[in-house]
Amino acid sequence: MDNQQLLGLIGRMTLEEKIAQLVQLAAPFYEGVDDEGQITGPMQAMGITDSMIASSGSVLGYAGAAGAIAVQEAHMKKNPHGIPLLFMADIVHGFRTIFPVPLAIGCSWNAELAQKSAEIAAREAAVSGIHVTFAPMVDLVRDPRWGRVMESTGEDPYLNSLFARAFVRGFQGEDLKEETERVAACVKHFAAYGASEAGRDYNTVDLSERQMREYYLPAYKAALEEGCEMVMTSFNTIDGIPASANEKLMRSLLREEWGFDGVLISDWGAVKELIPHGAAEDEREAAYRAIRAGVDIEMMTACYVHELPELVRGGRVDEALVDEAVLRILRLKxxxxxxxxxxxxxxxxxxxEIVFSREHREAAYELAAQSTVLLKNDGVLPLKPxxxxxxxxPFARSGDILGPWSWDGSTEDAVKLDAALxxxxxxGNPAVAEGCGIEEGTEEQLREALNAAAAADVIVLALGEASEMSGEAGCRTDIRLPQVQLDLVARIAELGKPTAAVLFNGRPLDLHGMYDRVDAVVEAWFPGSEGGAAVADILIxxxxPSARLTMSFPHSVGQVPVYYNHFNTGRPQGAPDAQVRYVSQYLDAPNEPLLPFGFGLSYTTFEYDGLKLSSDKMTPDSPIAISVNVTNTGSRAGTETVQLYVRDIAGDVVRPVRELKGFVKLDLAPGESxxxxxxxxxxxxxxxxxDLSFKSDPGRFDVFVGRSSADTLNGSFTLI
Structure with missing residues (x-):
């Protein structure tokens, strides 16, 4: 249908029918679902009528081809204008075939595999009846206490933008109408949700506009430049205004400045939550502020359907605002x-045929293998034959390795580490014992573990967080391993045997109590359906391993937020003329993280030399080439991720000590350069x-090239 036909359709709709297009309801409201559309409890309290359901626009969180077809066909018989429903769901890192969590995917530094993972997730979701996924989440995160860090690709705006584009390409393809096994992407959470105060979900965000534009907005913009069809509002405030009511953010920036004319959807319940925020007195005020801000779809609250009709008829809301929202929704359909x-x-x-197919699982294996980071290795790994x-x-036999957003994944079908090894x-190898549970243990479990360890040549500890300990509403102030697991590590360490630890978790952890007591540490994250197989192949x-961290691991939670691209301060630690005490530092911990951004080990070694700049001067019309030689000095082939960082020595505003500007992967045989x-x-x-202008400043720039943000060769040039 062309624009005129869609406008004609809107012209035939009543005001109530148009407003019903703006509501998103959960599957139990509809005929044809497994429970026959029974409405109970809180959903009944929403006051949704049969006529509202008949004219509604989208369904939340339902999948299954036969069921989706039944729901759609039943709806089409009741909708007065034959307008189909949109089916939407959180397909974040896989549908049935679960890939590693996005934070792990980021650590692959492999945008091509990230794109492939999204393409496979879209394919499985689309044949199962889904039209839109609430992904990618591109929030920049510097605080590992926040549970949703597992949905982000890390702390760097350049890398986050790269992955944002890759995920959108994978989900959407080139043409959604022609490629029916793709889904529309919805970038979230707009904006700056990753900067929630105290690392607590749904909490306040307070950023300067300059800081927001510099660090937090680039990845959203990258997703939209790639053609992302939808945007989801965040739960947080920006400059004291909740995102779902923020006209400056949604109208002025998103719609007018960036030119986004796609669908804007609230997060779950966020329109009605304007009331407890203190931005609306009641549901009528909430509906008024959200439609004024440009929110097209209200997810799982009913302020629009109950209050907008009178707001329009009373002249407080221009019906044109409703019409433009409906038009955007119909355009997407x-x-x-x-x-x-x-x-x-x-x-x-x-x-x-295709859901959880062998082909898809092989792709999940490959990404899990490339996302697993070797954090420490004192000669224990790989395991000797x-x-x-x-x-x-507790993770020796566990299938809880999929992560918090493995919506349709099966822990039963996940490859467990014990079986893979x-x-x-x-x-008879390995001998397996739990030792303890995730947060509790028994003396019997401990005795069994110690007996198994005593009879072994080498010990592999499978430790971590349960999936519900991260993800949405999974925020923690203590980001160490649970104490019962630390106690297990301590008892195993007393045996004095070679020991490696494998971590399954959704955030950077404070590794104290474990890191110094083992000889090797493998960060597997939540690696997905084939995680056990990928981790086993790394262990043997x-x-x-080739993955590199995209988020710093703190020395302790007291450093948080700790991130690589920080400012220097006027009294930096280690300055030549600084007094020992009166500098920016802690008295009881280093300033630096335990493990920096970009860090990761290999089973081989690499040496860097010969850093060269093609010129010591750059102009707007003459870029410079930067090169470095890398040699594999070990005994086996490996992949090295060579990273380029830049520092602007003096700017109009203070610039970070380092900023990632690019990376190159080199596959090198032993002895090869x-x-x-x-x-x-x-x-x-x-x-x-x-003044928010976006430009460069003439002057000196330092260049850093190396294996991490903290291990580089250095050079410099002048921009003239």
Whole structure:
């Protein structure tokens, strides 16, 4: 349908029918779902009538090809204008085939694999009846206490933007109408939700506009430049105004400045939450402020359907605001081809054929292998082929390795570490014991573990967080491993045997009580459906780890937020003329994180030399080339991620000590050398000035090239 046809359709709708298009309801409201659309409890209290349901616009959180087809067909019979429903769900890092959590995907530094993971998730979701996914989440995060850090790709705006684009390409493809096994993407949470105070979900955000534009907005903008069809409002305030009522953010910046004319949806209940925020006195005021801000779809509250009709008829809200919201929703339905085929890609036959297929699981394995970070290794890994191994810990047999947003994933079908190691190590190896649970343990569990450890040559500890300990509403002030696991580590360490720890978790942890008591540490994150197989292959050396951290691991939670691209301060620690005490530092801990951004080890070693800049001067018309030689000095092939950082020595506003500007992956055989080459131009040196203009400043810049943000070779040039 063209724009005129859609406008004609809107012209035939009553005000109530139009407003009903702006409401998103959960599946139990609809005929055809498994529980036959029974409305109970809190949903009944919403006061949603049959006529509202018949004219409603979208369904939340329902999938399954046969069921989605049944719901859509029943709805089409009741909708007075034959307008199909949009089916939306949180397909964050996989549908049925679960990939590593996004924070882990970021650590792969592999945008191509990230795109492939989104494409596979879209394919499985689309054949199961889903049209829109609430992903990617591109919030920049510097606070590991925040549970939703597992949904982010980390603390760097450049890298987050790269992955934002990759995920959108994977989800949406080139043409949503033609590619029926893709889904529309919804970037979230707009804006700056990752900066929630105290790392607490739903909490306040208080940022300067300059800081927001410099660090937090680039990844959202990158997703929109890639064609992302939807944006979700965040729960937090910005400059004292909740996002779902923030006209400056949503109208002035998102719509007018950035030109976004797609669908804007609230997060769950966020419109009605304007009341407890203190931004609306009642539901009528909440509806007024949200529609004025440009929120097109209200998710799972009913302020619009109850209050907008009278607001329009009373002249307080221009009906044109309702019409433009409906038009955006109908345009998306048309882009997805729903007017031509309301059931779009939903197919029980394709669903049975491709969902959780071997091809998809192989892709999940590959990404899990490339997302697992080797944090420490004092010669214990890889495991020796003839070693007798004891696998001990609450994650030794656990299928809880999918992560908090593994919506349709199965922990039963996840590859467990014990089974994967047994398949690789041979009969009777490894000996397996839990040692304790995630947060509690028994003396019997401990005795069994100690007996297994005593009989082994090497011990592998499988430790971590339960999935519900991170993700939405999974915020923690103590980000160490639970005490019962630390006690287990201490008892195992008393045996004095070679010990490696594998971590399954959704955030950077405070590793005290574990890190110094083991010989090797493998950060597996929540690695997804094939996680056990990928981790096992890293442990035995069939895969050489290549992942690099995209978020710093704190020395202690008291440092948080701790991140690599910080400011220097006027009294930096270690300055040549500084007094020992009166500098910016802690008395009881280092300033630096335990493990910095960009860090990760390999089973081989690499040496850097010969850093060269093609010129010591740059102009707007003459970029410079930066090169460095890298040699594999170890005994096996490996992949090195060579990272380029820049520092602007003096600016209109203070600039970070380092900023990532690019990276190159080199695959090198033993003894082989390669050259990483970067091109750096003036545009990459621009930043937001105090007046919010975006430009560069002439002057000196330092260049850093190396294996992490803290381990580099250095050079400099002048921008003239």
């Amino acid at each position: 048309d882009k997805l081809g729903l007017f031509d085929n309301p059931n779009r890609g939903a197919s029980p036959e394709r669903e049975a 003839d070693a007798k191994v004891a696998l001990i810990g 047994a398949e690789r190590l041979g009969p 050396g069939a895969v050489n 390669g050259t990483a080459v970067f091109t750096l131009n003036e545009e990459q040196l621009r930043y937001h000035h105090s």
